[in-house]
Amino acid sequence: MSGLLLMLVDDAVFAGIAAFGFALLFNVPRQALLACVLFAACAHAVRTLLLHLDVPIEWASFIAATLLGLATVPWSRKVLIPRPVVTVAAIIPMVPGVYAYKTMTGLMTLHHQGYSAVLQQQVVENGLLTIFILIGLSFGLAIAPVLVYRNKPIV
Amino acid sequence: MNSGCNEHRINRKVAISHEEQAIITRVIARAGQLLQAYNAESRIIEQTTERLGMAFGLDSVEIALTSKAIILTSRFGDHCVTTTRTMKAHGIDMGIVCEVQRICILAEKQIYDLEQIKQRLDNLNVPKYNSVIVACFVALSCACFSHLFGGDSVIFICTWLTSFIAMRIRQWLTQLHHNLLTVFFITAFTATFIGSFASGFGWGNEPELIMITSVLQLVPGFPLINAVSDMVKGHVTIGMARWMTATLLTLASTLGIVLAVQLAQLGGWL
Numbered sequence: 001m002s003g004l005l006l007m008l009v010d011d012a013v014f015a016g017i018a019a020f021g022f023a024l025l026f027n028v029p030r031q032a033l034l035a036c037v038l039f040a041a042c043a044h045a046v047r048t049l050l051l052h053l054d055v056p057i058e059w060a061s062f063i064a065a066t067l068l069g070l071a072t073v074p075w076s077r078k079v080l081i082p083r084p085v086v087t088v089a090a091i092i093p094m095v096p097g098v099y100a101y102k103t104m105t106g107l108m109t110l111h112h113q114g115y116s117a118v119l120q121q122q123v124v125e126n127g128l129l130t131i132f133i134l135i136g137l138s139f140g141l142a143i144a145p146v147l148v149y150r151n152k153p154i155v
Numbered sequence: 156m157n158s159g160c161n162e163h164r165i166n167r168k169v170a171i172s173h174e175e176q177a178i179i180t181r182v183i184a185r186a187g188q189l190l191q192a193y194n195a196e197s198r199i200i201e202q203t204t205e206r207l208g209m210a211f212g213l214d215s216v217e218i219a220l221t222s223k224a225i226i227l228t229s230r231f232g233d234h235c236v237t238t239t240r241t242m243k244a245h246g247i248d249m250g251i252v253c254e255v256q257r258i259c260i261l262a263e264k265q266i267y268d269l270e271q272i273k274q275r276l277d278n279l280n281v282p283k284y285n286s287v288i289v290a291c292f293v294a295l296s297c298a299c300f301s302h303l304f305g306g307d308s309v310i311f312i313c314t315w316l317t318s319f320i321a322m323r324i325r326q327w328l329t330q331l332h333h334n335l336l337t338v339f340f341i342t343a344f345t346a347t348f349i350g351s352f353a354s355g356f357g358w359g360n361e362p363e364l365i366m367i368t369s370v371l372q373l374v375p376g377f378p379l380i381n382a383v384s385d386m387v388k389g390h391v392t393i394g395m396a397r398w399m400t401a402t403l404l405t406l407a408s409t410l411g412i413v414l415a416v417q418l419a420q421l422g423g424w425l
Contacts, residue, residue, distance in 0.1 A: 011303065014299040014302050015303065017295060017299045018295075018297075018299040018300055018303075019296075020292060020295075020296070021294070021295055021296030021297075021299075021372075022293070022296055022376075024284050024288070024289045024292050024293065025289055025372075026247045026248070026249045026377065027247070027248045027249055027250040027251075027281070027284065029250050029253050032253075080257065081253050081256070082195075082199055082252060082253065082256050084196050084199065084381075084384075085253055088376070088380050088381070089249070091380060092374075092376045092377075093300070093303075095374055095376040095380070097371045097374030098304075098367060100405050101367070101370065101405070101408070101409055101412065104405055104406055104409035105409055105412065105413060108413050134379055134380070134383055137380060137383075138380050138382075138384045138387060139387060141380070141384060142384050142387045142388065145198070146387065146388065153202045153206065155256060155260070
């Protein structure tokens, strides 16, 4: 149990630092940086916990993003900063970058070395995983504005 | 559409002359153009322009978004003013998106009048973070990813160094206003090429992680997330355009990776 807790804390800390770097890259205003790091750390830890409980990765991403999206609403109202400013930077550690690159390199190898069923299987699996995780993340973020605050501006 | 904005509608029905309406429309178009140029979501562009229009007492503001331009019509009584602005992409800057949103709220609460809003939009003063610090922390992000994928401390340090060099090159190329695809290709090539030496020397527990994670700074996460959220909220064409841009950027970085890997294999250290 304490092993799991330690893993989650480690996961949260490193995901938070990762989100901080991207927040600087996206020029997120100074007063939103801390919130961005905290939201990213919590969301990533939630996803890791769900993955640990054998939830499929796309559903885990969806649930983590939904919680993140809902949690940012009160914060965003309080400081009058639109939600995408923090949510997108906070979600970056969960974006399936490695799968996207694997899909593309697989496609190039498929062209370079000729067709093989194994390679095709890898390309299709990685590609589908990329797409479904991305859709899960974006739908999760969209839950708050689409289902709860229909057409009303949140800020 | 956007009937929810009614609660923000200000109940003052002052007559607006045609010239005034043209000035207001120009200000709104400027706000929309800024939001689009700095990669705000389409929903935000739509809502902000509409709210600005309502705040200035117009009857309605309709906006048509394409991936390269915005077309905006404001209506007051029987008068319509239509204007088009092309979009000059400036990369991602959430500071400016925040600032435009804040200006919109100031207009809504009647704290600023039209002239002040125009002044503030024309002289946007959004500080940027120091580029060396940004590079340090983006490199730290990549190093954190290598830790999350199970790399040890040697991998952590090597990834940090590799991504730092790659990030500095990326900033330098961006500053020279190169095409984004070229920037991504060259950056990915450099990162992978430098990372491949670690595999050659067999440093750390999983040397390939350095090559994989140091290019993660190039994943176009922002366009990808924006693409899907735009499509979810009904802006399908813009979503498609963003998705295609993101795919092309991924393709460009993958080309760089593959080229570097093949060179390293030719050299015999991978």
